[in-house]
Amino acid sequence: MCGVIGLWSNGPVFRDLYQGLLAVQHRGQDAAGIITYDGRFHTKKGNGLVRDIFTAEHADRLRGQVGIGHTRYPTIGGGRGEDAQPFQINAPFGIIMAHNGNVVNFAALKRQLFERSHRLLNSDNDVEAILNVFAQEVEGQGVRTLRPANVFAAVEGVFKKVAGSYSVVAYIAEQGLLAFRDPYGIKPLTWGVRRDGIVPSYAAASESVSLNLMNFGEIRDIPPGSAMFIDRNRKVHLRRIVRRPHSPCLFEWVYFARPDSVIDGVNVYRCRIHLGRLLAEEIRRQDLPIDVVVPVPDSARDAAIEIARKLDLEYREALVKNRYIGRTFIMPAENARRTSVRDKLNPIADEFKGKNVLLVDDSIVRGNTSRAIVEMVRDCGAKRVYVAVYSPPLRHPCVYGIDMQTRTEFVARDRDAAAVARRIGADKVIYQTLEALKKAVRTENESLRSFCGACFDGKYVTEDVTDEMLREIEEERKHSRHEQLELNI
Secondary structure, eight states: OOEEEEEEOSSOOHHHHHHHHHHTGGGOOSEEEEEEESSSEEEEEEESOHHHHOOHHHHHHSOSSEEEEEEEOOSSSOSOGGGOSOEEEOSSSOEEEEEEEEETTHHHHHHHHHHHHOOOOOSSOTHHHHHHHHHHHHHTTOOSSOOHHHHHHHHHHHHHHOOEEEEEEEEETTTEEEEEEOTTOOSOOEEEEEOOSSSOEEEEESSHHHHHHTTOEEEEEOOTTEEEEEETTOOEEEEEOOOOOOOOBTHIIIIISOTTOEETTEEHHHHHHHHHHHHHHHHHHHTOOOOEEEEOTTTTHHHHHHHHHHHTOEEOOOEEEOTTSOOGGGOSSHHHHHHHHHHHEEEOGGGTTTOEEEEEESOOSSSHHHHHHHHHHHHTTOSEEEEEESSOOOOSOOOSSSSOOSGGGOTTTTOOHHHHHHHHTOSEEEEOOHHHHHHHHHHHOTTOOOOBOHHHHOOOTTSOOOHHHHHHHHHHHHHHHHHHHHHHO
């Protein structure tokens, strides 16, 4: 899961890109990068947070009115500096590109590009495969000036060859700005307009919040299997290239997206309130002696407030988050994830002492974080600790861009809720149902009929995920984590 921005402005683009990337920093904290264009490409990429990578000097060096930005959360690649996005290629025309998602046939594409086309991919980042396939499709048309039909034909070629999830932004030098979304629309991609000149400025981004903060309006989603091309005259061309069932990732509304974003017509904040309301109905049926409802900050807060309201219970923010510690779910190494929990959360002990506590969280993946939190709350004197999770049990590897790609990672893989409770030290665990999760999303947008919930039910929507692919991705991810551990030593 990453954050992407593509921007064609009426003025210098760097400051807007910087602000936009800060708004999607939650989507990736491993690396970030910006490439701008003013007749040549100007690049700055590095490992770490946006605020640490870019300085005032880069505002002068990264010149131009066009640019691509990215925040990286690695699923393919081991977190090395050369794997930071965006990527660029010098022919045809010169293209820069960044994406959010995960190419499930990356290894096969990498081999094919070298053996058949003599294109060497010099990184372990799957955007390099998308970029080379796209460049090859453009080059094969043999034109000196790209028309929208040429661009859409090249994107169609990508759709035929690249499997998995990908929301892409790109700029083709002196030709135009491009954004496209995989045939199933698994990952989000929005675009907007800023009417600040004779011709408007245009931007595309992973989440609407980036566009809001850059003062873009008229925000809408790029449909699945579609491409938007802003030509050199800044005329907008939008085309649906292939039609597949729109199947957005449910985990966006559970965890990844900011509450102030709107994804595929679904207000994330209101969706999480609906999730709290539906989970409260299940908790009521359990008839538990709950004294206080406490969210695990930050993403669970909205659902927890609604649970407390519906059950007429006290609500307390009794776990205080250190906002200068990264999100533990997307920390690159397991040892860093475990040791960061106590540094990240500090309890207000008096709010737990002698009480039956309902902790509300968005999900339980490995169980290490949940176990540490439950232990911490018990140490504060809680009588009972219940855990309510507003997503279903996570049991299957995600191959579309979330860092849970090995079967052994899931605490709920071969356990029911009672066994998970024993594993994390809770008195009870109450999960949301998958149907309730879908219902909460559809409450905001009834037109959404299909979803990607592979991490919950093991049904991979692209229907091209083989056991061999799963093994290959799992082995690559284990190797990447080993590399990351070595980098952290």
